[in-house]
Amino acid sequence: MTGGVAAVVVAGGRGTRVGGDLPKQYRSVAGTTVLRRTLTAFTSHPGIAAVQPVIHPDDEGRFAEAAAGLAVLRPAHGGATRQASVLAGLEALADRAPDIVLVHDAARPFASPALLDRAIAAGRTGAAIPGLAVSDTVKVVDGAGRVAETLDRSRLRTVQTPQAFVYPALLAAHRKAAAAGRHDFTDDAALAEWAGLSVAVFEGEPGNVKLTTADDFRRAEAELLAGLGDVRVGSGYDVHAFTEGDHVWLGGVKVPHTQGVSGHSDADVVLHALVDAVLGALAEGDIGVHFPPSDPQWKGASSDRFLAYAIERVKARGGLIAHLDVAVVCEAPRLGPHREAMRARIAEIAGVSIDRVGLQATTSEKMGFIGRSEGLVAYATATVRLPWATP
Structure with missing residues (x-):
């Protein structure tokens, strides 16, 4: 591909102001990482042909998980400053030579398709940035804490990303700044102005917020959840008979036992029940509809694939998993020693925190086929x- 529109998504920062050790772009908001939300906004836009992420060298594993399944280019490694990271992303696009490039901060995950439309159109003018009118009065304060000047707010704008440029002009400007030893530009518009480019302003979006502090994350999650008011609850059930063997799969964990279980796949009753619960909440049938046992490709298959598929069905509809809960009924094996490993594995497959996974185990008090140790059962609920x- 040459020409067209490309985007550089800058995701190499450490995000320390939000607290904790995890960089903010890899934190979740309403069940999805900030970076995945940001990348999805660009990869799903029909006018953008290539998305070039720029990440910290230590974040390869985190990035691979956050970007799984998205049509992005191989990430470039960023530098010590945002300016250096943008230049790394621009250089990575050199072989593709796009006409227009959008530069966007990964910590702004809510850019709408309409904003990207405006950015692409404005970028054809040479250099353009999204801005919002200032509604508050702005004062300049001197060293003694006294007002030195009141600015004319009609001429002021707060600036966002994506900032849009003719690609060759921005690349040349960045190379010029690097050669001149200028590494202090905090946004690309300031660098472009320094290099002599005329920068226009187009309409930004109030919702295109940058997530910086813990309060930002709390507000963003509250707003997202307010838009997910259709709460569904699904239930699932699965049962398998014991047979010869030395282990059973439960919740994605291999549990040693004196018997195995019979089934077309790995016969994991916990994951199978969860799949039915999730699909039931979506009113999209059950596991047999999507993975019929008559299909030989599923013989012996690992059931984590089935649950991951069901979770993706939720995400495809713009939803999220609020909670997963499972009750296992069997006389043996004892699940207590494996409970936390099972919860952790389910949480990993579903892409949720472990506190959103409940797991209980009980017996049938020696009654029925379970009491006779002929099999085991799982009941699941998905919210x-x-x-x-x-309408």
């Missing part, structure tokens, strides 16, 4: 949040 459907 899913979806956007309200437009």
Whole structure:
């Protein structure tokens, strides 16, 4: 590909102001990482042909998980400053030579398609940035804490990303700044101005917020959840008979036992029940509809694939998993020693925190086929949040 529109998504920062050790772009907001939300906004836009992420060298594993399944280019490694990271992303696009490049901060995950449309159109003018009018009065304060000047707010704008440029001009400007030893530009518009480019301003979006502090994350999650008011609850059930063997799969964990279980796949009753619960919440049938046992490709298959598929069905509808809960009924094996490993594995497959996974185990008090140790049963409940459907 040459020409067209490309985007550089800058995701190499450490995000220390939000607290903790995890960089903010890899933190979740309403069940999805900030970076995945940001990348999805660009990869899903029909006018953007290539998305070039720029990441910290230590974040390869985190990035691979956050970007799994998205059509992005191999990430470039960023530098010590945002300016250096943008230059690394621009250089990585050199072989593609796009006409227009959008430069966007990964910590702004809510850029709308309409904003990207405006950015692409404005970028064709040479250099353009999204801005919002200032509604508050702005004062300049001197060293003694006294007002030195009141600015004319009609001429002021707060600036966002994506900032849009003719690609060759921005690349040349960045190379010029690097050669001149200038590494102090905090946004690309300031660098472009220094290099002599005329920068226009187009309409930004109030919702295109940058997540910086813990309060920012709390507000963003509250707003997202407010838009996911269609709360669904699904239930699932699965049963398998014991047979010869030395282990059973439960919740994605291999549990040693004196017997195995019979089934077309790995016969994991916990994951199978969860799949039915999630699909039930979506009103999309059950595991047999999507993975029929008559299909030989699923013989012996690992059931984590089935649950991951069901979770993706939720995400495809703009929803998220609020909670997963499972009760296992069997006389043996004892699940207590494996409970936390099972919860952790389910949380990993579902892409949720472990506190959103419940797991209980009980016996049937020696009654029925379970009491006779002929098999085991799992009951599951899935709580899913979806956007309200437009009539």
